[in-house]
Amino acid sequence: MFPSLDPRRRLRQWMLRRAQPQPQCRLEQNRIYLLPTRFGLTLGLVALAVWIGALNYDVSLAYALSFWVAGLLLVAVLLAYRQLAGLQLRALDAEPVFAGDAARFRVLLRHEDDGERQLSLALEDGVETRIERLPGGAEFEVELSVCGSRRGYMALPACQIWSEAPFGLVRASAWVRLRAQALLFPAPLQDGQRGRSLGGGDQPSDQPGEEEDFSHLDAYRVGDSPRRIAWKVLARRGALVSKQFAGEGRAGLLALDWQDYGRGGDVELKLSRLAWRVEQCERLRQPYVLKLPTRSVGPQPQQRLLALTALALYLERGDERP
Template identity: 35%
Template sequence: MSEPIKYRLESFFWRWAQRRSPRASAVTLRHRSIYVLPSKAGLGFFLAMLLLWLLGTNYQNNLILAVSFMLIALFLVAILHAFRNLAGLRVEGLPAEPGFVGERVELAVELTPARGCRADNLLLALAPELEVRADVAQGKRQLVHLPLRAEKRGWLRPPRLLIKSYYPLGITRVWSWVHLEARVLVYPKPLPASLISASGGGELGDEGQRLKAEDDFIGFSQYQPGASMAQVAWKLYARGAGLHLKQYGGAEQESLWLDFDAVQGDVEQRLSGLCFLALKWHRQGRDYGLKLPSGTLNPATGDEHLHRVLKALALYNLPETD
């Protein structure tokens, strides 16, 4: 079969399959979207049934015919149980944790069987080599985390999800394609970087401030709840003097800024460098802001601020659709 014809046939099939199971945040599997065929073992089983039937017919042997009819009945019952294993299964995509470019992110999926039923030996995969097995007990819900490669920043929409099973005897393959309305936010890959003065006035330190001499230190003050742990005078604390904060003058009092124009490289290299510095300053408990050509985030601290900064970096110059 030539490549253009093969491509058109595949394109037609997937359009047909998507119409039968449209994209949604939660999908319940019905007969329109469940497919059953013999597995490789099932083809051998079917061939054995056919040979026994031919032998029994040719030699008029009732015992062989009875065995062949029993195997045929077993095969039909296996088809029914295989279909029932997926019928009524509810698949819902849940909010996923963000990740970084080059890592494996995970799409959270919740499986709920039909009332009074269970779902056994399920195999779920967003890619053929990343299968996850799940068993859902009757009346229970099962949370499954499906790995997915993050190859570029921004919103990652997962491909169609394959749900299949060889239950109950391995001679049938039942499967369904599910198109979930879900997405995962992918941050830029953190790469070590340093800041330079955007105005050409000299080099900046990792903190985004002009480098100062050590005499910028001006003394100690009483510890205030919520202060940065990096500012605590641990040597004084070790000598039994209690918790004090180190105070600095000059640039140390200024806010820290992740400035897009103060990082060298192309757009992706700059975003990766700013991502690295944001993570570093967050670990140090520092207050920092973000300056991008598209907008500014005021200095703050905490996990929520870090997420806003990384989200702004991830979606820079990309369309953000909710």
């Protein structure tokens, strides 16, 4: 098979190779590419044809028309370049999501000019986002959605930013790679195996006993008893949190154990089932401990985040297959 000769594809690959990942960037002259649009190219060919006709028939009006169109094209080049020149871009990490869901990256744009700019921004093979008015001197936030199918860290794909303002004759564009990432948890897969109880007792009571010691503060969840709410923290910081006690729920503590599925088997399938069981325990407020071959995540502040992160990064930080 012959290599692809599509000039647009080869030009895009060449520009992507020049774009190095960086946390933030500023568009300068060496990063902005100017090409005529289809309308601009057609208008240029018309101006050339009129100029050739003026040479043959010595028509002064034809000379003036061709030079006027050529001047308009030159002005369009400068104005299109001005839309991107000096533009600063910065990307923020996205919140963790499950594999298959859309991670939402935030890209911050800023320029110091007084005038407004008109831009378009899109990820590689992604949906275009138009910015009709980008004011100067203030940051403007654009949200870009990226779907990832594999657990672990997902980097923000390359972004293209371009403008054809104000005449639509010339397209100024630049490719950037902003250093931002999102953590993808394993996609939950329903599992009937609920894990074994470590204590063998009843479900934990919502009311802590007097003999139980205070453990930590955790985020408030709908349904928490008013007795659990840390009212002093609410009054002082305005944050709604619930008290957690060291002794509560020990009788009903569930073990979400890697060994529940035996040796061997599909690793991704096990991780997805454990992720579903973590979500079920969180929804039912069931105390649990997640047991992986080389680490465990027991009841503690932000247990859900820690447990799902451990599943997302399994085999990426020295874990071994059982």
